[in-house]
Amino acid sequence: MRETAKAADLLAWYDVHARDMPWRVPPARRGLGEAPDPYRIWLSEVMLQQTTVAAVTGYFQRFTARWPSVADLAGADDGDVMGEWAGLGYYARARNLLKCARAVVTDHGGKFPRDHAMLLKLPGIGPYTAAAIASIAFDAPETVVDGNVERVMARLHDIHTPLPAAKPALTAAAAALTPAQRPGDYAQAVMDLGATICTPRNPACGICPWRDPCAARAAGTAQELPKKTPKKPKPIRNGIAYVAQRSDGAILLERREDRGLLGGMLGWPGSDWTEDAAAPAPPLEADWQTLNEQARHTFTHFHLRLNIAVAQVGMNADPSKGDFIPLAQFQPAQLPTVMRKVFDLARGNLQKLG
Structure with missing residues (x-):
C-alpha cells in the first residue's frame, strides 16, 4: 500500500475517532476553517512531555482559565506559575514555560513563529515540540514523533532494532508517511492510534485502520515491539527534610534555587540528596523529633528516601534558611509531590497542621 493511501486511511479513521481534548480543534471544525490556538498547542505539548493526557488535562484547564493568552502567562508572577505547576513534575518545564512566553511576547509580538527553525530558538522548545507546534497549530508538514508514534512505526514496519538506537529508522518511517494535506490532523491521528488502538x-x-499493511501483525510480532535496551537499575538517594512550625502557626518554607530538580519550587529546608545519609545542621535550633516514617518518591533517574524531622518553635525563632509563612497563606497544593508527601507525614505531629 502506498504511503499516501495509508495516510488517507488513517485520516478517515481519525475523522470518526479523534479523542476529545481541551486543546484540540476537532477535525470537523478544522475542516470548516477553525484554526488551533498556537498558545494552547504549545502549552499542552510542554505539559504532555513525559506525562499522560489524564494527568495534564486538569492542569491545562486551570492554566488557561488563569492565563488565557501567552501575554497573560508572560506577565504572571513566577511563584504563581510554579505553584500552579506543582505536582505535574519535571519542574524545568515550568521555568522554561515562563522564559518562552516572555520571549514570544518580547521578540515576536506575542505570536508564536510559524517556522520550525524559529520555534527551535525559543526556550524549552526542542525538535519534537517545535514539530508538534508547526504541524498541529500551523498545518506544516513536519514529522511529529513521540512514544506512541515510535510504537506504531516499529509495528507497521516490523522494526526490531531496540530503542533508542531505532529512533532514526522510526523517524524516517514516520516522515515518509507524513502527508502534505492535513499534516496537523495526521500528526494527531497517528498519536491517537498509538494511544487507543x-x-x-x-x-x-x-479494528486498526492499518491492520492490512502492518508487517508486525502479519509476522505475529506486534506484542513484542518496540524493543528497548534494558535500563540500568535506579540508585537510591537519601536526604532529610526539616518541618518547623512557629507558635503562631506559621511554617518554615524555602524556595529552591532555579536550577536543578524542583528548581524554583517551595519546599522544606533540608539536605542535598546523596547516596550517603549525611544530614546538615537544621535551619534553626529546636527540639527536633525524627519521624519513624520516610517520604519516598521516584524521579526519572533515582529513588529518593527523605527522613523527616519536625519541631515546634517560639516566636523568636531565627532560621538560617527559609522563611516563616503565615498558616493562612500556606497552600499544600502548591508544593511539589515529594514535598506534599513530607507534609502528609508531618502534619499529624504538629499542633496546627493536623
Whole structure:
C-alpha cells in the first residue's frame, strides 16, 4: 500500500475517532476553517512531555482559565506559575514555560513563529515540540514523533532494532508517511492510534485502520515491539527534610534555587540528596523529633528516601534558611509531590497542621 493511501486511511479513521481534548480543534471544525490556538498547542505539548493526557488535562484547564493568552502567562508572577505547576513534575518545564512566553511576547509580538527553525530558538522548545507546534497549530508538514508514534512505526514496519538506537529508522518511517494535506490532523491521528488502538499491551489489531499493511501483525510480532535496551537499575538517594512550625502557626518554607530538580519550587529546608545519609545542621535550633516514617518518591533517574524531622518553635525563632509563612497563606497544593508527601507525614505531629 502506498504511503499516501495509508495516510488517507488513517485520516478517515481519525475523522470518526479523534479523542476529545481541551486543546484540540476537532477535525470537523478544522475542516470548516477553525484554526488551533498556537498558545494552547504549545502549552499542552510542554505539559504532555513525559506525562499522560489524564494527568495534564486538569492542569491545562486551570492554566488557561488563569492565563488565557501567552501575554497573560508572560506577565504572571513566577511563584504563581510554579505553584500552579506543582505536582505535574519535571519542574524545568515550568521555568522554561515562563522564559518562552516572555520571549514570544518580547521578540515576536506575542505570536508564536510559524517556522520550525524559529520555534527551535525559543526556550524549552526542542525538535519534537517545535514539530508538534508547526504541524498541529500551523498545518506544516513536519514529522511529529513521540512514544506512541515510535510504537506504531516499529509495528507497521516490523522494526526490531531496540530503542533508542531505532529512533532514526522510526523517524524516517514516520516522515515518509507524513502527508502534505492535513499534516496537523495526521500528526494527531497517528498519536491517537498509538494511544487507543496500537497500545503497548494487547493492541486492538482487529479494528486498526492499518491492520492490512502492518508487517508486525502479519509476522505475529506486534506484542513484542518496540524493543528497548534494558535500563540500568535506579540508585537510591537519601536526604532529610526539616518541618518547623512557629507558635503562631506559621511554617518554615524555602524556595529552591532555579536550577536543578524542583528548581524554583517551595519546599522544606533540608539536605542535598546523596547516596550517603549525611544530614546538615537544621535551619534553626529546636527540639527536633525524627519521624519513624520516610517520604519516598521516584524521579526519572533515582529513588529518593527523605527522613523527616519536625519541631515546634517560639516566636523568636531565627532560621538560617527559609522563611516563616503565615498558616493562612500556606497552600499544600502548591508544593511539589515529594514535598506534599513530607507534609502528609508531618502534619499529624504538629499542633496546627493536623
